Amino acid sequence: MKNSRTDRRTRERLSREAIAASAVALADAEGLEAVTIRRLAQDHHVTPMALYWHYKDKDQLLDGVAERLFGDVDLPPVGSEPWPRQLRAALEAVLAALRPHPAVAGLATSRILSSEAGLIVAERTLSHLRQAGFSPETAAEIGGYLLSAVVTLVTSEPGRRHGDDDEAHEDAIRVKAASLGALSPRRYPNIVASAGSLAACASPDAYYSLGLDMLITGIRGIATEPAKGKPERAS
Known part of the structure; x- marks a missing residue:
């Protein structure tokens, strides 16, 4: 006993x-x-x-980790605002959950449909895309791209911190900036000019905001361009 x-x-x-x-x-x-x-x-x-x-097994464990990440997504209530604002707010919620955990953020891409928490995020995203006039097929394609793009923003943040050693982190940024700045200005004038920003974000918050701006602007452009033939217009 x-x-x-x-x-x-x-x-x-x-x-x-x-x-x-x-x-x-x-x-x-x-x-x-x-x-x-x-x-x-x-x-x-x-x-x-x-x-x-x-x-x-470990694969099931990683499923659990992804479920934990999606469980931390605090989606805002559905409102009456235009779909671009609501979609951006949903993406901001996903980003807020993934950003503190870059090491595991990549698990979200292939596991969003494997848990109730992930399904809730997927349903909300597809709902806003359908509201924009996209067909179910195109909404699914765009939704997958959006999640991958948000994950990439997190995992590819320039100068992202690794570990808790502030001095080592700052040294790594200085070394990378110096290396890029030492390139030939004749062959790589723009890389040299952007060396500091390529080594680390001056403002991580601005970096993420710009990333979401580009995503939403791109989707709005597709949704309003009839020549693409993809959006399904509501009658």
């Missing part, structure tokens, strides 16, 4: 959600490659079997 009660308490403490949260924290600190069932079990001072109760 003692072992049974101990096993039950362990499973309760190591809930599916708690394990996923630990996996995200580990990836934030050491990278996605560090996330394994064995490592998480070690960190929680349990045997791997305690985690297999919830996740049978």
